[in-house]
Amino acid sequence: MAQAEGFDAVGFAPADIGQIPGNRLQDFIALERHGDMDWIVEKAAWRRHPQALWSDARTVIMLALNYGPETDPLAHTGKADRGVISVYAQGRDYHDVIKKKLKRIARALLKDYGGDVKVFVDTAPVMEKPLAAAAGLGWQGKHTNLLSREYGSWLFLGCIFTTLDIPPDTREEGSCGSCTACLDICPTNAFPAPYQLDAKRCISYLTIETRTHIERDLRPLIGNRIYGCDDCLAVCPWNKYAKHARELSLEPKPELNAPKLADLVTLDDAAFRALFAGTAVKRLGRNRLVRNVLIAIGNGGNSEYLAIVKPLLSDASPIVRVAAVWAVGRLADIVSYTRLRDEFAEQETDDAVLTEWKLSEGDFNESAG
Known part of the structure; x- marks a missing residue:
């Protein structure tokens, strides 16, 4: 069903994923690395554990859709007359595209196996990346994003919570080794340490999330990135194994490629x-x-x-x-x-x-x- 809907990978994780992801979330908040994303604090109790969001959940079905670009996403970085828009935002809103796919799969799941379901695509307090790692889809790299042996750093994630008990997949045990390419390229030094992100310094946060003025000392470091930043994703050596996206439903607009x-x-x-x-x-x-x-x-x-x-x-x-x-x-x-x-x-x-x-x-x- 996942492949028929255009997804590239699917995995199953227990809804009970333990306390470690939630504890890391609390550390992130305590260090005030969330900036003015107040919703992270307000919904932290739900976000820290799937069963805090829905106590009846027994399994989380994680689905991934590859959006690997065909061209170098950094090709237009630094051009004085052009703006750089993150690869994922150059086409249809992934929230809308993926949620429709998840709902169709969820309906089929209910019809064939019963139980109850809830679907999420960045629309609820869910920690998709730890869940995807628990479901065997990849591991969180030093840039904190999900890494896959087959798709590198280019994956959209969606999830289906269900009351069904489904045998879990084996957790992916990947490694970044001694590589620090993603940390080194970050224009704003947004990574205080490997596997840690200070969102307040991240260009994606600065150009998308913050609702007010961008701090003066960070403005020169943003360059010509006008929506998001792909630098840490694009330089990852695992991308050499990544396949170009086969799912074209995001319909990228040529006019949004370096406008x-x-x-x-x-x-x-x-x-x-x-x-x-x-x-x-x-x-x-x-x-x-x-x-x-x-x-x-x-x-x-x-x-x-x-x-x-x-x-x-x-x-x-x-x-x-x-x-x-x-x-x-x-x-x-x-x-x-x-x-x-x-x-x-x-x-x-x-x-x-x-x-x-x-x-x-x-x-x-x-x-x-």
Whole structure:
């Protein structure tokens, strides 16, 4: 059934997976590595163990869908005029695609074997990666993501909780050995140690999850990544064994493979919704995407973008205005910067934007010093 639905791997884990994953979750929260993802804290009691979420669950069926790219996902990194969108988000929203597949399998399971089921795809407090490892689909690598001998780092995960008792598969005992490629490539040093992630420094968190301004010291490290980051996944040596995705239902959009920053920064809400309809990016919202694009433009350092950045200094969203001020500080000379500051800062009412004007001016003073 899983293969018929396009999944590449399936495994079975006991719903009782012990206390270790939950204890690691608590450590993660205690160290405040979750940033402003408050839902992790609020639902931690459910997340720490499958049977805390559903006490009747006896087995977790883990399914994996390969989304291995055909081209190098890092090919456009650092290009000043292009933005990089994570491979998984260049097509239809995987939540929608995979959940429909899981529901069809769950219905067939109920029909043939009875019991009860619940399906999840990143939509409930479930620790999919420890469960996938327990089901024999792979192991968590030093980058904390699931690694597979057959598919490398490129797997979507979905799960079916069931009241049926199904014999579990053997846990995968993989190894990263002495390799630290994923840790070494991380632009923001988001890994305090192997197998540990500080989400607050992760580019995927910064460009997708955080709902406010991105810290100034991290902005230059983001480069031209405007939605997510594939660096730690893409450099994993296990990817040499990975197969290209055979499941095409995510329907990648060519226009989302390294789109032009100049086209994205001018999007209004309607144009944003039209371009990203049906994709995971749409859930980000226009303001946060434009924030990310402005940071990429600032990092590109091309002063020709000043003309299209200028109108965003009076954008309705403070999140956009802060990023626009920062971009101007990276693109303009001191004369142009001062002229724009005098024009826009006087009418500014938001404290964060006013602070950004002052800090960006300080950047010029430091450079002069």
